[in-house]
Amino acid sequence: MTDIPTPSEEKAASTSLGDLLSEVTRDVSTLMRQEVALAKAELSQTAKAAGKGAGLLGGAAVTGHFALLFLTIAGWWALGYLIGNAWSGLVVAVIYGIIAAVLYSKGRKALAAAEGAPQTIETVKEIPETLKRNEENR
Structure with missing residues (x-):
């Protein structure tokens, strides 16, 4: 074959x-x-x-x-x-004011808790030091 x-x-x-x-x-x-x-x-x-x-x-x-x-x-x-028309408008406005204040407070706390990209920032900070070491070893 x-x-x-x-x-x-x-x-x-x-x-x-x-x-x-x-x-x-x-x-x-x-x-x-x-x-x-x-x-x-x-x-x-x-x-x-x-x-x-x-x-x-x-x-x-x-x-x-x-x-x-x-x-x-x-x-x-x-x-x-x-309770009358004028007072009812005021009550509704106060209720919305309270809701707005609670949402504002929670939103502000959420923004304060946001860290961004801490690992990336730390890594980028290390780049110049790493390059410096490589130049000294040449």
């Missing part, structure tokens, strides 16, 4: 190393361009979906704002029957 070389083996035997490397480089370059094109297409599709979702959330926020507005007016009107 004789060994019959495969087409790939024949090509490898008859092609120079430079040509093979050139072919591999071209194939890798083509593969990278295709991967970049695929990533662009996927990101574009994701961005469109995210934009649609953001638009819907914006619409929900506006609608929720109107619902809160009309609930406030209804509450103000109902309180108007109990």
